[in-house]
Amino acid sequence: MLWIPGPTEVRPEVLAELARPAIGHRTPGMAELHERIDPPLKNAFGLASESSSTVAVHSTSGTGMMEAALRGAGQRVLCVVNGAFSRRFSQVAESLGKDVHVLDVVWGFGVEPDVLAAALEEHGPFDAVTVVANETSTGVRTPLGPIGEVVRQHEDTHLLVDTVSYIAGMPVDFDTNGLDFAFAGVQKALALPPGVAVFCASERYLERARGVSDRGFFLDPVRVLEGHVNRKTPITPAIPHYYALARQLEDIDAGVTLPEGERGKRGAEAWRARYEKHDRMRERTQAWAAGHGLEPFPGEGFRSSTVSCISGGDLDVAAFVAGLKELDYEISNGYGDLKGRTFRIGHMGDHMEPDLEALLGAADGVIAKLSAQPTA
Ligand SMILES: Cc1ncc(COP(=O)(O)O)c(C=O)c1O
Structure with a gap:
């Protein structure tokens, strides 16, 4: 039995979804899958019903979404590094030619709000801050609310958050915590086979991203998100994984995956x-x-x-x-x-x-x- 920090065990009924007959991705069946995914996915990101933020799915991995998040961001990026995956986030930023300032935090800890505030003042202004909400390498969870509060003091700075081993295990509360872009592969606390990634973007992130040139194609967050919203993915998606994702999100939403006494929730x-x-x-x-x-x-x-x-x-x-x-x-x-x-x-x-x-x-x-x- 898998008790590693992901991939983790997948329930047999979810695995069975991967074996459904193929469908075309430009069909009503595919649009229906999107319709099934969106409402519980909004709950996964903790969006209120009136939220103006948008959720989407892409056929890529967590690292792919690091790159996508940064492709829509401005040039100056502060990367909080407190473990292996937050270091990777900073390396992805560097590989895209961003002007990166690394804020190193001792492994085993998350960034303290006053330390982040001081770095933003001293080395800023920045277009974006990157944070890994749950450092899988060290088991460190960074409380998001206080970080969001600090970043919100800087009107033009967006908060990009890796929620790979966090989502579906701890509350994202995307809007309340002041996030602008959050993403996750699905093979961790969502308990799905790897193959797709989920993400959520704020209106202000999208507004800026639309103005960023040379965002590429496959990992262009705007193209991917608009494709999701319009039920026209820019690429052929990993359709079997969409079936599994829809089933798992619906089951979590319906309380099916809870301990027996709590299944009415x-x-x-x-x-x-x-x-x-x-x-x-x-x-x-x-x-x-x-x-x-x-x-x-x-x-x-x-x-x-x-x-x-x-x-x-x-x-x-x-x-x-x-x-x-x-x-x-x-x-x-x-x-x-x-x-x-x-x-x-x-x-x-x-x-x-x-x-x-x-x-x-x-x-x-x-x-x-x-x-x-x-x-x-
Ligand atoms: C926190 C975190 N971010 C990013 C990744 C990379 O995700 P992927 O391997 O799906 O690209 C991982 C993988 O373990 C992770 O734990």
Whole structure:
């Protein structure tokens, strides 16, 4: 069973959607798929019914959407870097020839609002700020509201947010938090096979993007978003993935993926209950770790509800991960420099609390076995 920080387990009924007979992408059937996707996707981004922001789907990955977000942004970009994926966001910006200022934050923490405010004052003005809401490499969640508030003090600065391992696990609240562009691949907390990405853009982002020249074609956010809105995707989309996306979003929206006692919940209430399930899983995982004398890697206040990154202490992390794999539980070693020093448990997507108990029980067994072994 996959407990890595994505891709994660996909429910069989969602997988079955991928096997539907092919349809043409310029047909009423395809338009109908778009119609099914949009309302629950708005709930995934936490849009109010009167919101002027627009949601869309593209047949690409999370990294593809980093590039798309930046293709519609202005030239001067401040990139908050606190892990491997936020570093990638800055590298994508550099590769597009943007004028990039990197605001380095110690791994294990999110950017503090006053630090961001000072960087914007000192090094600005900027057209955009990039932030990764949930650093999958470190299990760090950056609270979005205070960041949005800071960016909103700068009228011409747009906030571009990677919500790849965040959406459907924690509330995006796109408008309330002052986001201008947010995106995600679907293989993480949305619990779908990789293959498409979802995104949301504010009116002011789109207004500016329309004026940016040389936005390319395949990753032009305006072209892709307008294609979605007009039910005329600029390319042949990954149609089977649209079926799976529609089914999964509708099921989340209808409370189908919730613990049994909560299945009567619908719409925004069902999404909130999903986030609360992930909060409980974070708490439980941390309590389990504490029972073994292990600490979360992220600082207090920055701990993700979808990915727990735990410092391994004296534990032989590679042997621990391998021991669990033997029992058919896949978790991840630390990312990059954190390999061997941390491990990551992706309690995201449709995993349920009894499944987590089973994993942690197996982990207890592996740790007991490792500590019984004589050290070399
Ligand atoms: C936070 C974050 N951003 C971006 C990516 C890259 O996404 P993709 O591999 O779909 O391009 C990942 C992948 O793990 C991620 O965790």
